Amino acid sequence: MADKDARKIPLHGPEEFEAIRKAGRLAAATLDHITPQVVPGVSTGHLNRLIETFMRDNGAIPATLGYHGYPAASCISPNHVVNHGIPSDDKTLVDGDIVNVDVTVILDGWYGDTSRMFFVGDKIGVKARKLVDITYKAMMAGIAQAKPGNHLGDIGHAIQTLAESHRYGVVRDFGGHGIGRVFHDAPHVDHFGKRGTGVLLVPGMVFTIEPMLNAGKPDVKILSDGWTTVTRDRSLSAQFEHQVGITETGCEIFTLSPAGFTQPPYRTVAGAVAA
Numbered sequence: 527m528a529d530k531d532a533r534k535i536p537l538h539g540p541e542e543f544e545a546i547r548k549a550g551r552l553a554a555a556t557l558d559h560i561t562p563q564v565v566p567g568v569s570t571g572h573l574n575r576l577i578e579t580f581m582r583d584n585g586a587i588p589a590t591l592g593y594h595g596y597p598a599a600s601c602i603s604p605n606h607v608v609n610h611g612i613p614s615d616d617k618t619l620v621d622g623d624i625v626n627v628d629v630t631v632i633l634d635g636w637y638g639d640t641s642r643m644f645f646v647g648d649k650i651g652v653k654a655r656k657l658v659d660i661t662y663k664a665m666m667a668g669i670a671q672a673k674p675g676n677h678l679g680d681i682g683h684a685i686q687t688l689a690e691s692h693r694y695g696v697v698r699d700f701g702g703h704g705i706g707r708v709f710h711d712a713p714h715v716d717h718f719g720k721r722g723t724g725v726l727l728v729p730g731m732v733f734t735i736e737p738m739l740n741a742g743k744p745d746v747k748i749l750s751d752g753w754t755t756v757t758r759d760r761s762l763s764a765q766f767e768h769q770v771g772i773t774e775t776g777c778e779i780f781t782l783s784p785a786g787f788t789q790p791p792y793r794t795v796a797g798a799v800a801a
Contacts, residue, residue: 535704535712537730542636543771543778546706546732549586549638550769550780553631556580557642558785561792564644566621570602573627574613581631589630589637589709596753601628601641603754608697608738608746608763610753621647624654626765630709637705639734640781641767645790653741654762657694661739661764662789664688668717668735672770672777676727682719685737695744697763699755702734705769727772732780736767 538546559580560573578599581588588599596612603611604625611617611626619625628641643658664685671680689696702715713725717737740746742761749756757763766789770777785792 535725535731536706536708537728538706538732538771539730542706545634545636546638546769546771547778547780549631549633549636550640551638551782551784552581552584552586552633553629553638553640553769554781554783555584556629556631557627557640558783558787560627561644561785561787564619564625564627564646566619566647568619569615570604570611570613570617570619571615573602574598574600577627577629581629584633586631586633589632589639593709599629602626603628603763603765604646605762606757606760608740608755608757609700609765610755612751612753619646622649622651622654623647624650624658624762624764628765628767635707637707637709638781639705639709639767639769641736641765642787643764643766643790644792656692657739657741657762658764658790660689660692660694661737662766664717664737664739665735665766665768668737669768669770669777669779672727672735672772674727674729674772674774674776677722677724678713678715678727679719679723680721681735682716682724683721686718689737689739695740695742695761697738697740697744697746699746700738702736702767704731704733706732729772729774731772732769734767734769736765738763738765
């Protein structure tokens with residue numbers, strides 16, 4: 527995106543940040559809520575129902591349900607599914623799976639959007655664990671570049687550099703996006719790029735950073751359902767997503783886990799593995 531397009535990007539003040547903060551916190555709390563349930567034998571359809579019920583019980587509605595015809599309240603994407611996996615009672619998680627759960631709430635007209643990886647059971651392979659770990663670190667490396675005076679290209683460059691140093695493919699078909707009162711707004715956020723290029727970051731911008739890394743090549747394809755995206759080479763894929771806002775001194779992460787969960791395996795305060 528050229529710098530001239532920056533004029534199209536909504537800028538939010540303190541009151542708007544507070545509203546986005548509440549929506550982001552609820553989205554993160556939704557993932558906390560299902561964490562103990564992400565276990566071998568559970569269907570993705572069951573997890574989706576838990577997600578929708580929790581959102582509605584907390585005064586929100588699921589943004590994905592009905593969005594351009596999408597049929598569910600969440601996206602649940604295991605193993606080689608890159609994103610937009612449609613939950614179903616016919617899809618059961620098994621020991622050794624890695625899975626991304628992506629949720630977006632609408633709370634009082636404001637959107638909160640986040641996703642997290644989960645380990646299913648105890649038989650997670652070394653390669654899968656490393657992919658998930660590096661994907662989280664890549665997201666956080668991008669977030670570290672989200673500050674006034676930097677450019678969107680600085681975010682993408684940080685993610686790409688870390689990912690490719692481990693020979694992972696950075697998915698280019700999807701990126702982060704502006705978000706506030708609109709689900710997908712300007713700017714588009716690539717997870718690859720060159721330093722000092724793209725839109726200049728200024729206080730008030732709000733967008734997601736959500737890299738998708740493949741253990742193999744970055745190429746993907748969309749299945750016949752029109753949504754589910756998989757790696758072309760059937761390699762594993764992982765994704766994390768946070769919603770951030772540019773402040774005067776850096777950025778605020780709106781979707782931090784209220785329970786303190788960052789990356790799997792998630793542990794309760796008492797130290798027990800939650801999932």
